[in-house]
Structures are given as structure tokens and as C-alpha cells.
Amino acid sequence: RTRRSILEYREHVVAEPSTPRRLHFDFVGAVLWLVRILALLAVVIGAFVSLSSGRLSLEAWLNFVVIGIGQGAIYALIALGYTMVYGVLGFINFAHGEVFMSGAMVGAFTANGLAQVGMWSANPFLSLLIVLLVAMVTSTLVAVLLERVAYRRLRNAPRLIPLITSIGASFFIQYAFLGLFGAQTRTYPSLSILEGSFSIGGLTIGYGEALVIGAAVVMMFGLYLFVERTRAGRALRAVAEDKEIAALMGVNVNRTIVLTFAVGGAMAGAAALLFGVVFRTVFFFSGFLFGIKAFTAAVLGGIGNIFGAMLGGLTLGVFESVGPSLVLTGLGIPSAHQLKDVVAFLALVLVLIFKPTGLLGERLSEERA
Numbered sequence: 001r002t003r004r005s006i007l008e009y010r011e012h013v014v015a016e017p018s019t020p021r022r023l024h025f026d027f028v029g030a031v032l033w034l035v036r037i038l039a040l041l042a043v044v045i046g047a048f049v050s051l052s053s054g055r056l057s058l059e060a061w062l063n064f065v066v067i068g069i070g071q072g073a074i075y076a077l078i079a080l081g082y083t084m085v086y087g088v089l090g091f092i093n094f095a096h097g098e099v100f101m102s103g104a105m106v107g108a109f110t111a112n113g114l115a116q117v118g119m120w121s122a123n124p125f126l127s128l129l130i131v132l133l134v135a136m137v138t139s140t141l142v143a144v145l146l147e148r149v150a151y152r153r154l155r156n157a158p159r160l161i162p163l164i165t166s167i168g169a170s171f172f173i174q175y176a177f178l179g180l181f182g183a184q185t186r187t188y189p190s191l192s193i194l195e196g197s198f199s200i201g202g203l204t205i206g207y208g209e210a211l212v213i214g215a216a217v218v219m220m221f222g223l224y225l226f227v228e229r230t231r232a233g234r235a236l237r238a239v240a241e242d243k244e245i246a247a248l249m250g251v252n253v254n255r256t257i258v259l260t261f262a263v264g265g266a267m268a269g270a271a272a273l274l275f276g277v278v279f280r281t282v283f284f285f286s287g288f289l290f291g292i293k294a295f296t297a298a299v300l301g302g303i304g305n306i307f308g309a310m311l312g313g314l315t316l317g318v319f320e321s322v323g324p325s326l327v328l329t330g331l332g333i334p335s336a337h338q339l340k341d342v343v344a345f346l347a348l349v350l351v352l353i354f355k356p357t358g359l360l361g362e363r364l365s366e367e368r369a
Contacts, residue, residue, distance in 0.1 A: 032353065039350050046330035056325065062203050064322045070209040070278065072317020073216030077271035078294035079301070079309040080223065081143070081264025087240045087304040088260045091159050094166040095146055097291015098173035099265050103139035103272030104282040105177055108186040110134045111276065115189040124191050128273070136269030142173070143265025147258055155257075170288075177284040185283045188276040212274045219270050220310050223263070227306060236260060240304075289341070296348045302358030311359055319347040 050056075078100050085093045111131050114120040120127045150169045154162045194208040227233040238246040239256045247253050275290070276282065293316065301312025323343035328336035351359065 036353055039353065042331065043327055043350075046327035049330035050326050051330075053330075055329075059203065061322070061326075064325060065318055066203065066205055066209055066213075068318035068321030069314055070212045070317070071321065072297070072314040073213055074271045074274050074278070074290070074313075075294050075297045075316055076310045076313025077216055077219060077267045077274070078290060079298040079313045080220075080267045080306060081261075082295050082298040083301075083304055083306060083309040084236075084260050084264045086298070087306075088236065088257060089151070089155065089162075091162045092166065092295065092303075093146070093151075093264075094163070094291070094295075095150075095169040095173060096143075096264065096268065097287035097289075097294070098170050098177075099139050099143045099146070099287070100268040100272055100275075100290060100294075101282070101284065101287025102142045102173065102177065103135035103265075103269035104275055104286060105181060105186060105284070106138040107131045107135035107269075107272050107276055108188055108282050111188050112186075120189055121192070124193050128191075128277075131276070132270065132273045135272040136266045139269030139272060140262050140265040143261040143268070144258055147261040152254075170291075174284055174287070181284065183284065185281045188280045188282075190280070191277075194277060208277050212278055215270065215274060219267060223267065223306070226263070232256075232259060293341075293344055296345060300348050300351055300358055302360040305358070305360050308358055308360035315351075315359065316344055316347060320344045323347065 078096065081096045081099065082092065085091070085096070111120060111127070114127045114130065146169055150165050151162055154165060194206075194211060197204050197206045198210075199205075227236060235246070235251045235256045236259065238249065238251050239253055239260075243253050246256075275286075294313065297312040297316045298309045299312070300316055301308030301310065320340050320343055323346075324336040324340050328339060328343065333339070
């Protein structure tokens with residue numbers, strides 16, 4: 001009987017005339033593809049005009065890339081704090097830029113104090129190490145205090161509430177430093193050992209840029225070993241995967257979340273010293289723009305992905321350094337180098353148009369377990 005019913009159903013379906021499918025026009029998809037094509041054409045045309053004009057030599061272009069990598073390394077270290085907190089708690093800590101600024105400000109006072117007693121010039125490597133430790137400790141303390149005072153009671157609240165709280169905490173830290181240290185710019189003292197340069201295959205690299213790139217690589221590699229090879233790193237990944245299951249398996253969730261903020265703060269403190277070496281000036285509002293760019297780098301690489309934050313920071317730095325001369329100048333846009341911030345955010349828009357999840361995206365649960 002069942003077989004007879006199936007045969008009758010098949011005959012009924014075959015007997016019915018097939019209805020033609022209606023063509024559905026996706027207007028939004030068409031607009032996105034048009035934007036992709038126009039953006040790609042603009043980049044290709046601008047790059048072709050710039051390169052074919054012979055305005056800059058190959059060495060100059062390579063120097064732009066090296067400068068971009070150095071600046072992108074700072075973005076990457078700050079972006080690690082954004083992506084780690086998002087991976088564990090699922091919200092964006094917009095006060096992380098001020099965590100970076102606090103380390104840079106206190107580091108500037110420490111560096112000037114060492115310069116006054118003559119240690120900054122007499123023993124520069126030990127002085128840099130002292131300032132690095134002071135900046136990292138300061139940023140770590142600020143990050144941990146933020147978690148304890150502002151965020152801990154909001155873990156189970158809707159995501160919009162901790163997001164708004166983080167914006168308020170950002171303004172609070174900014175104006176706390178304004179009240180304590182004033183609005184004037186603080187300057188890091190110069191170091192003679194970082195003023196020279198060396199050449200590799202015709203490529204000129206400044207000692208300051210080499211220090212920034214080398215220190216950033218060491219910090220990132222150390223973070224990789226910590227997250228992937230240590231027990232605390234495994235606990236961090238477990239809490240990021242599922243807090244309730246991690247707690248049932250004996251993981252101290254509160255301690256792990258505090259550790260996440262502490263590690264992110266330490267990376268921001270390391271970036272603060274590198275920022276002082278490269279830019280040398282800092283004031284109470286310095287964390288805002290660099291924080292926004294570091295958040296952009298985290299989104300660019302794939303928010304919640306540690307390797308994505310590293311790659312996104314380096315990519316953003318190179319875009320910001322090379323883009324004005326390579327694309328904007330080729331398109332005939334005046335004052336191209338004054339638009340480097342615009343290039344940075346346009347790079348984010350272009351990458352997200354072609355790959356909405358970022359360069360690497362968020363790793364799957366099976367990969368993170």
C-alpha cells in the first residue's frame with residue numbers, strides 16, 4: 001500500500017505542469033558589486049598612474065612599506081586588547097585606547113625623570129627597559145581596574161549596556177588625566193642610539209623602526225606561546241568558547257577574565273613605549289585616534305581572532321603609509337598625505353566589502369577547542 005501511494009504521488013507530480021521560476025533581482029547585491037568594481041578600478045588606476053610616472057624610486061616605496069610595518073606593529077599590539085576582550089566577553093572595550101594612553105603618559109614622565117638624572121643617555125637600554133616595565137604595569141593596572149569597577153557587574157547585561165559603559169569609562173580616564181597632568185603635550189627625550197639607520201640590500205631602515213618592529217614581533221610571539229602553550233592560555237580559550245562549561249571543568253572564570261584584561265593592558269603598555277620611541281609626544285587625547293585605528297585593525301583582521309589582530313594591524317599600517325602616495329596621488333587628489341587617516345578607514349571599508357568577516361575571520365569552535 002505504501003509503495004502504491006508513492007507511485008500515485010509520483011504520477012501526480014509528473015502530471016502537474018511545472019511553474020516557471022521568477023527571476024529575483026537583488027538590488028543590494030548589485031549595488032555592492034558595483035561598489036566593489038569601482039573601488040577596484042580606482043585602486044588599480046591610481047596605482048598604475050603612480051608607478052608608471054616614475055615619481056618615486058623602488059627604494060622609496062620600500063621605505064614606505066617599512067614605515068608602515070613599524071606603525072602597524074603599534075596598532076597590532078593595541079588591537080590585541082580589543083580582540084581578546086571581545087573573544088572572551090563578546091563586547092568592544094572602547095576604553096582600551098585610554099589604557100594605552102595611560103601607559104604612554106606615565107612612561108613619558110618616567111623617561112623624563114631618567115633623563116634628568118642622566119641615566120637616559122648613560123644607559124639607554126636599561127632606561128628603555130625600565131620605561132617599558134612602568135608603561136606595561138600602568139596599563140595593566142588601569143585595564144584590571146576597568147574590569148573590576150566598570151564591567152564585572154555587567155557581564156550578564158545586554159551587550160549595549162557594557163558598550164555604553166566603556167564609552168563613559170573612556171571619557172572618564174581622558175579627563176582624569178587632563179585634570180592630573182594638564183592639557184599640555186608631554187615629550188619623550190631623544191635617544192642618540194635610535195637616530196641613525198642601516199641599509200639592507202639598498203633598503204634604509206632607521207634604528208627606531210627596527211626597535212619597534214623587533215619588539216613587536218617578540219611581544220606577539222610571546223603572546224602566541226602564552227595563549228597556545230600554557231595552562232592559563234588554555235583556560236582563556238576555554239572561557240572564550242563557553243563560560244559555563246569552562247566553570248564546570250574547574251576553570252576560574254573571574255580570574256581568567258581578569259587575566260584577559262591584564263594581558264591586553266600589558267600589550268597596550270608595550271605599544272605605549274614604542275609609540276613614544278616613534279612619535280615622541282603624548283597628551284591626554286592620544287589614545288582616542290590610536291584606539292580607533294587599533295579597533296579598525298582588529299575588525300580588519302577578524303574581531304576575536306588574535307592572529308587576525310596582528311595581521312590587521314600590520315596591513316592597516318602599510319595601507320596608511322603607502323596608500324596616499326600609491327593611490328590618492330595617482331588619482332590626482334591634492335594633499336594626499338594629509339588624508340592618511342581617511343585611507344586607513346577606507347581600507348577597512350574595502351576589505352569588509354570583499355570579505356565581511358575580515359582577513360582571517362573568527363576561528364571555528366573546533367579550531368579553538
